[in-house]
Amino acid sequence: MKQLILLSTFIAFLTACGNADKKAADAATTTTEQTEAAEAAAPADVTTVQWLDSSQNFGKVTDGEKVMITFHFKNTGTKPLIISNVQASCGCTVPSKPEEPIAPGAEGKITAEFNSEGRVGKASKNITVTANTKEGIAVLMFEGEVLPKK
Known part of the structure; x- marks a missing residue:
């Protein structure tokens, strides 16, 4: 029973870390896209x-x-x-x-x-x-x- 709880906790930890990395990557991509869009628009002004x-x-x-x-x-x-x-x-x-x-x-x-x-x-x-x-x-x-x- 202890092993099952330990295994469940370990799997939850790995899954959470993967989601955090994905969210961070998505945020970085969004920021990069916003920066590139701003730079592309800037020369017009x-x-x-x-x-x-x-x-x-x-x-x-x-x-x-x-x-x-x-x-x-x-x-x-x-x-x-x-x-x-x-x-x-x-x-x-x-x-x-x-x-x-x-x-x-x-x-x-x-x-x-x-x-x-x-x-x-x-x-x-x-x-x-x-x-x-x-x-x-x-x-x-x-x-x-x-x-x-x-």
Whole structure:
């Protein structure tokens, strides 16, 4: 009797393991299919952008001054341009992006405020832009010189 219970438990264990493996395999297949479908659909929403001034020099400023930099661009594609994120290379720069999609043929801008306080000397900063373009990201750059207070 003990052997029968032991054998039944062993068979149930094997069957359960087989089902778990099958469920995991089915889930993996479904996830892969969903990912492939999303990747196949994604190129339809991709557009192109032309940066009119991706690199700028703000010149010389005195320590403590705040500088506003504006980068202009044009959506040269056939789909709306969606800028999903802008991120500065350090905390001294605060970028902002358009909240609405930019229509094909339309122009837009990204602004960044650079706080020069405590940054005496040459300054060179990057802003990484994430958008629905073929490249996916663009890096904007600005530079200048921060002079000490007199």
